[in-house]
Amino acid sequence: MTSSPPRLELLGVSRTYAPGRPEEVRALNRIDLSIGAGSFVSVEGPSGCGKTTLLNLLGLLDVPTVGEVRWDGRPLPNRRESERAALRLERVGFIFQRFYLVPTMTARENVELPLRAARRPAAERCERADELLREVGLTERRDAFPHELSGGEEQRVAIARSMANRPGLLLADEPTGELDSTNTESILDLLTRAHRDRHLTVVLVTHNPKVAARAQRHLTMRDGRIVGDATDPIGA
Amino acid sequence: MKLVRRWRALRHRRIQSALAIAAIATAVVLPVVLLSVGGGVAQHEIHALEHSGYQVTVSAPGLHGVQAAHPLASRIDAIPNVASASPVLSAALDSFPGRGGSSPVLAEGVIPAAFSATEGPEELGLFPRPLPFSDPGDLRFFANGTYQGPPVLEAMVSSPFADAYGVKVGDLLTLAPSANATLGQRFTVVGLFGTPASALGPIAAFAVLLPLSELQQMTGVGAGTPGSSIDGADTIQVALAGAASTDAGAIRSVAQSIAQIVPYYGVGALTDQAAQLRASAAVLTGFYLALSSVGLVVGLVFLALVLLRRVESERRVIGVQRALGVPRRQIAAAWLRSSAVLGGSGALGGVVGGIVLVAALARWGQGAVAVAAGLAVFDPITLGELVLGVLALGSLTSLLATRAALRLPIAEALR
Numbered sequence: 001m002t003s004s005p006p007r008l009e010l011l012g013v014s015r016t017y018a019p020g021r022p023e024e025v026r027a028l029n030r031i032d033l034s035i036g037a038g039s040f041v042s043v044e045g046p047s048g049c050g051k052t053t054l055l056n057l058l059g060l061l062d063v064p065t066v067g068e069v070r071w072d073g074r075p076l077p078n079r080r081e082s083e084r085a086a087l088r089l090e091r092v093g094f095i096f097q098r099f100y101l102v103p104t105m106t107a108r109e110n111v112e113l114p115l116r117a118a119r120r121p122a123a124e125r126c127e128r129a130d131e132l133l134r135e136v137g138l139t140e141r142r143d144a145f146p147h148e149l150s151g152g153e154e155q156r157v158a159i160a161r162s163m164a165n166r167p168g169l170l171l172a173d174e175p176t177g178e179l180d181s182t183n184t185e186s187i188l189d190l191l192t193r194a195h196r197d198r199h200l201t202v203v204l205v206t207h208n209p210k211v212a213a214r215a216q217r218h219l220t221m222r223d224g225r226i227v228g229d230a231t232d233p234i235g236a
Numbered sequence: 237m238k239l240v241r242r243w244r245a246l247r248h249r250r251i252q253s254a255l256a257i258a259a260i261a262t263a264v265v266l267p268v269v270l271l272s273v274g275g276g277v278a279q280h281e282i283h284a285l286e287h288s289g290y291q292v293t294v295s296a297p298g299l300h301g302v303q304a305a306h307p308l309a310s311r312i313d314a315i316p317n318v319a320s321a322s323p324v325l326s327a328a329l330d331s332f333p334g335r336g337g338s339s340p341v342l343a344e345g346v347i348p349a350a351f352s353a354t355e356g357p358e359e360l361g362l363f364p365r366p367l368p369f370s371d372p373g374d375l376r377f378f379a380n381g382t383y384q385g386p387p388v389l390e391a392m393v394s395s396p397f398a399d400a401y402g403v404k405v406g407d408l409l410t411l412a413p414s415a416n417a418t419l420g421q422r423f424t425v426v427g428l429f430g431t432p433a434s435a436l437g438p439i440a441a442f443a444v445l446l447p448l449s450e451l452q453q454m455t456g457v458g459a460g461t462p463g464s465s466i467d468g469a470d471t472i473q474v475a476l477a478g479a480a481s482t483d484a485g486a487i488r489s490v491a492q493s494i495a496q497i498v499p500y501y502g503v504g505a506l507t508d509q510a511a512q513l514r515a516s517a518a519v520l521t522g523f524y525l526a527l528s529s530v531g532l533v534v535g536l537v538f539l540a541l542v543l544l545r546r547v548e549s550e551r552r553v554i555g556v557q558r559a560l561g562v563p564r565r566q567i568a569a570a571w572l573r574s575s576a577v578l579g580g581s582g583a584l585g586g587v588v589g590g591i592v593l594v595a596a597l598a599r600w601g602q603g604a605v606a607v608a609a610g611l612a613v614f615d616p617i618t619l620g621e622l623v624l625g626v627l628a629l630g631s632l633t634s635l636l637a638t639r640a641a642l643r644l645p646i647a648e649a650l651r
Contacts, residue, residue, distance in 0.1 A: 052647075053647075056646075056647045059559075061559055061646045061647055061650075062646070062647050081564075082563070082564060085558065085561045085562070085563060085564070086561060086563075087561070088559065088560065088561035089560065089561025089562070089563075090561070092561075094556075094559050094560065096556075096650060098552075100552055100553070100555070100556040100650065102553050102556070102557075103553070113557070113560060113562070114560045114561070114562075117557075117560060117561060117562040117563060117566060161560075
């Protein structure tokens with residue numbers, strides 16, 4: 001069963017790298033943001049504006065230097081990596097620009113990875129991985145290794161992997177950044193369908209306005225701040 | 237399935253994996269060779285001591301230090317539980333086998349009957365029994381405590397010597413205390429005997445066996461003034477009778493009785509010597525392990541470096557695993573498995589390599605090396621402990637890699 005999509009809130013969040021040193025970088029600067037449960041949000045902006053840092057904080061890959069991240073009104077544990085890892089495993093799916101499949105595992109084994117981490121029984125893992133690979137159209141390629149797959153196929157495996165534990169939140173960092181237009185459309189269709197059918201909260205970071213157009217709400221960032229926040233009247 | 241994945245992971249970094257396995261294997265070869273050869277030689281020597289035909293030895297300091305050997309042997313023979321006391325004198329002689337030129341030989345002077353009675357199981361196959369001397373008690377020449385009787389002039393020669401010089405039973409062989417044949421005496425060859433293998437090569441491949449008194453006379457250790465001959469020998473080997481020969485208490489009791497007769501001589505029980513040799517072998521084993529530990533440490537440091545390098549090269553995979561929420565213990569277990577696979581493969585490779593190396597030394601090595609390698613003993617328990625030790629130390633090295641993997645900032649790893 002899919003975990004419930006969380007309502008995300010950032011309260012006065014800043015993230016500074018190497019604080020107090022000459023090379024100090026303030027990636028996020030006092031951000032206040034609320035993302036409703038089940039919404040589809042795009043984050044746009046130039047390179048280095050803090051998009052990925054924002055995504056990392058929302059997905060508990062990083063902790064803010066100042067401020068608080070809340071899920072469903074509850075503050076998230078900043079200190080304990082094990083608690084954050086458990087939450088990521090159960091409730092968050094990640095899709096990366098460079099796919100990041102494990103090269104020594106087949107497509108099916110890559111999809112099974114989060115299920116294995118969650119200690120699901122072998123039969124359940126197999127069944128779930130096959131089901132997800134079928135959904136992304138890769139049943140025939142399940143025993144292929146990443147180096148035997150095209151970029152589009154790799155990203156579809158990565159999407160299947162992100163869905164393995166039925167997360168409520170899907171975070172995608174430039175998921176079509178390395179794909180051609182045909183594969184881009186295919187991947188966006190999968191994400192849109194996942195959002196629609198599974199009622200996920202989806203946050204999508206992109207440079208590409210065409211990709212961002214699939215979202216219902218559009219955030220624009222610059223210099224670590226959110227400078228634009230628009231919602232489609234109809235939605236994607 | 238898990239094994240297939242492990243193998244694929246290894247193959248993925250095949251050069252690193254091969255180098256790590258080779259480093260561990262090389263480090264393991266040394267202790268395998270040292271322990272198997274050293275242990276084998278020690279076992280062989282202990283076995284030889286424990287299966288000698290005699291159980292007590294009497295010796296004295298200095299060259300041919302035991303004096304009045306014949307009467308002393310008779311007195312020892314009279315001690316309860318003693319089956320036979322055999323004085324033995326060893327000396328280097330020159331032989332003149334008849335083709336011109338001379339050859340040095342090791343001469344052993346014995347009382348033939350006493351010598352036969354103190355033969356151990358290994359010597360039984362080497363010497364005919366009884367020895368084919370016409371005066372088994374060495375009483376004819378050494379009559380009444382003097383060297384006035386008619387000399388027997390009989391000798392046995394070793395098979396290698398006989399083969400080398402074409403000497404046969406019935407031939408005459410000149411033996412002399414120096415390279416001057418005119419000082420020698422002509423002995424009739426009455427028999428041949430074999431030479432035992434040893435860790436140090438065949439003992440006295442060129443050897444002759446003579447009546448004790450005639451060797452004493454020839455080498456000057458029996459030629460004192462009449463009535464005060466020194467009757468020298470190097471040692472007296474004492475065999476106990478029946479069950480007493482395997483009873484440590486009886487052996488010590490006989491040794492004490494002999495010590496009362498000759499308190500200024502060294503009297504040693506072979507069981508004690510075997511125990512001392514065993515203790516020495518244990519110390520030597522510890523030394524071998526200490527010596528080998530240097531190589532093992534180098535191998536394990538290399539393994540640690542390979543694992544750390546792998547953390548660096550797989551930082552994205554580790555980053556993804558951690559981003560997906562794979563628990564720390566699962567990541568740690570994966571690195572532990574990697575270390576175990578590399579360390580275990582290296583250790584097993586080292587064991588196999590060590591066995592092959594020892595076999596090659598035994599087959600193609602030279603002299604004492606080949607003989608020592610031929611005596612090697614591969615104790616499965618010791619080898620198993622070695623492999624387990626490598627695995628245990630390898631798992632410690634994996635802690636470094638695990639620590640590095642778990643401290644990798646996820647966001648940075650995914651950049």
